Amino acid sequence: MVEAFPPDTTEKQQLRRMVLARRDGLDPRFRYDAGLAAAKAGEAGIAIVEGVIVAGYWPIRSEIDPRPLLFSMRERGARICLPVVLDHETIGFREYLPDTELVQTGFGTMGPDSNAPMVDPALMLMPLAAFDRRGHRLGYGAGHYDRALARFAARGVKPVLIGMAFDCQEVDHVPNEPHDIGLDQILTESGLRSFSAGL
Numbered sequence: 001m002v003e004a005f006p007p008d009t010t011e012k013q014q015l016r017r018m019v020l021a022r023r024d025g026l027d028p029r030f031r032y033d034a035g036l037a038a039a040k041a042g043e044a045g046i047a048i049v050e051g052v053i054v055a056g057y058w059p060i061r062s063e064i065d066p067r068p069l070l071f072s073m074r075e076r077g078a079r080i081c082l083p084v085v086l087d088h089e090t091i092g093f094r095e096y097l098p099d100t101e102l103v104q105t106g107f108g109t110m111g112p113d114s115n116a117p118m119v120d121p122a123l124m125l126m127p128l129a130a131f132d133r134r135g136h137r138l139g140y141g142a143g144h145y146d147r148a149l150a151r152f153a154a155r156g157v158k159p160v161l162i163g164m165a166f167d168c169q170e171v172d173h174v175p176n177e178p179h180d181i182g183l184d185q186i187l188t189e190s191g192l193r194s195f196s197a198g199l
């Protein structure tokens with residue numbers, strides 16, 4: 001029966017497939033330039049205080065590359081962490097120091113090995129499949145980020161959430177479910193945009 005599935009699942013899957021195909025089709029040169037342009041906009045628009053813990057990601061598939069921005073944030077005093085898949089439902093964030101060894105950490109991702117301490121980020125650069133003008137975010141459908149944010153919130157940890165994407169990943173409307181947590185800002189090759197509160 002149709003009722004056996006969450007109402008939005010099919011719509012989310014179709015949207016995810018469509019936008020990821022668009023992202024996969026971007027020219028490699030454009031992709032590279034976009035990562036640098038986003039880094040420049042992020043450097044101008046995102047305040048970094050000494051010691052702040054910023055979560056990034058090691059890009060997979062055709063994701064926009066956050067590393068130029070992460071490395072410049074580190075130079076400005078930020079501590080960087082990267083997500084690692086701990087089990088099917090759980091991701092955690094391990095600190096990424098300049099000499100940290102990176103290993104395979106699930107779903108084709110790279111992250112710090114288990115010697116690196118787990119940390120709570122105050123700011124998160126989040127990968128995504130699609131976003132809309134309200135700041136709703138669609139991931140790869142595993143719910144990893146939504147669950148990690150719910151666990152943080154239960155401990156009183158409420159990081160600032162900045163989605164990172166190409167402009168072509170914007171859609172009119174991301175169907176939202178109660179567990180989805182809205183973005184505060186989106187950073188793309190055309191700049192940093194803030195969403196109004198109360199999604």
Ligand SMILES: Nc1nc2c(c(=O)[nH]1)N(C=O)[C@@H](CNc1ccc(C(=O)N[C@@H](CCC(=O)O)C(=O)O)cc1)CN2
Nearest residue numbers: 016057058059060083084091107109127140142144145
């Ligand atoms: N760079 C990066 N690191 C990350 C994530 C991410 O989205 N990007 N994650 C975000 O959660 C976590 C890993 N979880 C992931 C979950 C699913 C897929 C994935 O590619 N799933 C399907 C594709 C889904 C689709 O095309 O509809 C696949 O395996 O093909 C990737 C990462 C933590 N690290």
Ligand SMILES: Nc1ncnc2c1ncn2[C@@H]1O[C@H](COP(=O)(O)OP(=O)(O)OP(=O)(O)O)[C@@H](O)[C@H]1O
Nearest residue numbers: 012137138139140141142143144145146147150179
């Ligand atoms: N806080 C949560 N607690 C329990 N289950 C959750 C939570 N958040 C999401 N899920 C489950 O995870 C699955 C995927 O959710 P959804 O389609 O919103 O993921 P996504 O936003 O694409 O992925 P992600 O959050 O990893 O970027 C759904 O079955 C959903 O019910």
